[in-house]
Amino acid sequence: MMRQAAHTRREISFRWWRAAAIAGWLAVGIGVVGMTAEAAPSIGSAPGQETRPILVSTGALPPNEALVAVAERATASVVNIASSRKVAVGEPFGPFYGDPFWRRFFGEELGPRGPRREEREFGEGSGVIVSSDGYIMTNNHVVEGAEELTVILPDKRRFKAKIIGTDPRTDLALIKIDAMGLPPLPWGDSGKLRVGELVLAVGSPFGLTQTVTMGIVSAVGRANMGIVDYEDFIQTDAAINPGNSGGALVNLKGELIGIPSAIFSQTGGYMGIGFAIPSNMAKSVMASLQKHGKVIRGWIGVSIQELTPELAKEFGVKDAKGVLVADVLDDGPAAKAKLERGDIITAYDGKPVTNPTQLRMLVADTAPGTTVTLTVVRDERTREVKVTVGELPRETARASGEIEGDHALAGIVVEPAPRDRSGRRVGGVWVVDVDPGSPAALAGLRPGDLIREINRKPVKSVEDFERMAGRLRPQERVLLLVTRGNATIFLSISPQ
Template sequence: MKKNKKFLLSGILLIFIGITIGLIISSKFDFQTKGYSEDYQISRESQETLSKIGSAMAEVVQAVRPSVVNIYTTKKIKRPGIPFPFNDPFFRRFFDDEFERFFDRQREFTQTSLGSGVIVDSSGYILTNYHVIKGADEIKVKLYDKRVFDGTVIGFDAKTDIAVVKIKADGLRAIKWGDSDKLKVGETVIAIGNPYGLNLTVTSGIVSATGRANVGISDYEDFIQTDAAINPGNSGGPLVNVKGELVGINTAIFSTTGGYQGIGFAIPSNMARVVMDNLIKHKKVVRGWLGVTVQDIDTEMAKSLQMKELKGAVITDVHEGSPAEKAGLMRKDIIISFDGKEVEDSAHLRNLVVSTPPGKTVKLEIIRNGKVHSITATIGELPAEQKVSLSESVLAGIQVEELTTRLRNQLNIPKRINGVVVTSIDPDSPAEGLLTKGDVIIEINNQKINNVKDFMKVVGQVKNQAVVWFYRKGVVSYITLKIR
């Protein structure tokens, strides 16, 4: 009996303890839930602020979208036929000439691609990337209102990857131009284009950096870097600021996967506009020329000159008869300012010079022997590229430039290697597919090549065949070029 009473009391006690613990937990959970709902309510002020930001972004996009276009291109590619497989006389008895011609004939394929563009003039001028329309046999432009027109290439500039296309259409809305020089890091920007064929896709982000050079995308680089998502198909589309003004042409991404990884590049609108105006007026780009070879300031030089920042460009050579020589510029001079703009580095100076119209007189500030001097120079026109026509030499279509210290460091070329650097190769050149951009040509037909002058001299002598020795990625090799 006593044992039963003990079990009963124990049971009642356990039940009481369980109920007490349950009430405590329930009370605590209810307290936390109430606290959560009370502490984390979104205030009306926050909601209104976010709504205003969202509405403002939508307003900018609605204003800009009618100026954005889709660009579709088609290109015909011819491939050699399949060699007749049965050269043995035994097999030839069973196949006639028609069957053999079936194997040997060329086959033609149509390659299609897509990109973006932006209407910059209501008369029909459209700005896009050169690589979007490169080699196209047919260009179709689709507008925001779904109308489709044939596009005509007005001109292109491979060195900046800019092209101008024109369509004949009414009711076009041109985008407003912005001043890319006023862009600040951290400023909000919007990218619009057609990634992966998805019409008029909008992404936003900030300006991550300005003045990006040595990226390896084009010859003249002064890119705006942004984290606004840019993917294949965005090329040629606009990058706009919060005013809906064009500040850049989306060009490329940095990626190890082929997709967006937070680093995109756009050509500044000011650079694009200069190139566009030249292409429309002159059918080519007229660039300024100072006539100096320059490189960046290193730490040791900055210390010796008591410079606080590694800014400016040091002159390593002055070309004979150039505007620089006439202005009195000398080797070892450090250019710190050009036409009122502070020079960041050698790449920045190069872009400033080529963007200056020939004939314009500019003021330069230089450091010479530790003292600052002012010099005026009249900018000339950049000489024609070191290139020959295909009818003259097997080396035709190869464009080269001097192996400067800057290029040597950039391409990691050892001091023992001397020659000229290949900057580009025409598609119909005998060297296409054999030499590539960045190769250093060191010898042609047993003649050493130390500079562009040596290269051009040999080019004039060589006709149908050339043995070319070159340096590429740590290895010296040779190829034999023949007229195809």
């Protein structure tokens, strides 16, 4: 599997001179000769156990042999993951809808309306062994919704895998197989990556296991891509295709520095722009999933936005440095610390704040209960505000979660409703996403709808919605009151 970003981008061609430049680099031998490898302990390793380094001694191997050694070591730690699940499918007007003649006249937009049947859906992705006792990191979208997971090792052995935990907000997942003595890939420090470094991508594109491609780090810190909630991507031009998801991006020390997760493509395949989740983020998520079965993040309870030059002028500051507080949530840590709407946060515990994504990452990485100092500009005066970071509450965290189950509301992703102009919270819950094959989607529910009632009972929060959805019986019909734009309508949803 490979997540494809929704944005459209121009195709970036693979230039002949780039290949020539790399070939010339190899001939000169810059960068590889003289490297030494250090062993990095794995988070998932048994106590006292360390992963083995790449056996590349200083000056001992020619550059090409060094690359071969890194590739051999990396491929030994990358696995193939096969998933399967049952899905309900149907065809409008019975089997005749599959005929191109009928599709030509009736179109695709009618959706499935005929008898529904169950079929088994299969998917493939990759994973990285991160401990000798069977822990494997991969992407959440590789295992999401899977009823059965099979891990195929490089030596062709097959194991059933169980999910230890998933984190949709970063698109990461931790799974485990019952095996010992596996070769984990040592962790690298993604914070030290530099643009232009050579990297290798290892995975199973299109089911072609143990595939290795080479490229460079094109950029670091890519965010605001609209792929996941917490984004700090490594951009690379190493060829990444469907099936690479969850595999390894390694540096020339043979260290894991990223987990390939998404691509920009107009064709569904490689176009020179791929994105990997940095290893430092993956390590943090893994540790939390191992310890808690979920990811615990810090939270201060503010809505923030970019401080543009125009907004900076309106708020009386000379430079557009920092982020603007658009809202302060009632009873949250920021509200208790007297932070106000219109404040400009310029530093977080001494670290300069340059954009909203950076601040969100800093807060999320802070352990709940920690007191931090925010440097704030208010009314053209700089002050310091101490805030005790809380834990991201379930309601807020659920903004990127999916309502699960076998009832009529399964497959809906909701978040708290926005505030009105007076600052009061609007009743209901905001629909962020709807599974295309879900009963709600078939009934006409859309992202952007505001659900105000379920079965004639008001919905005031995400918790209300989850509680009501959890009480639904599998075959129970549901009546929703929905506000869409300036119109309010009823939707009747029948379970599959």
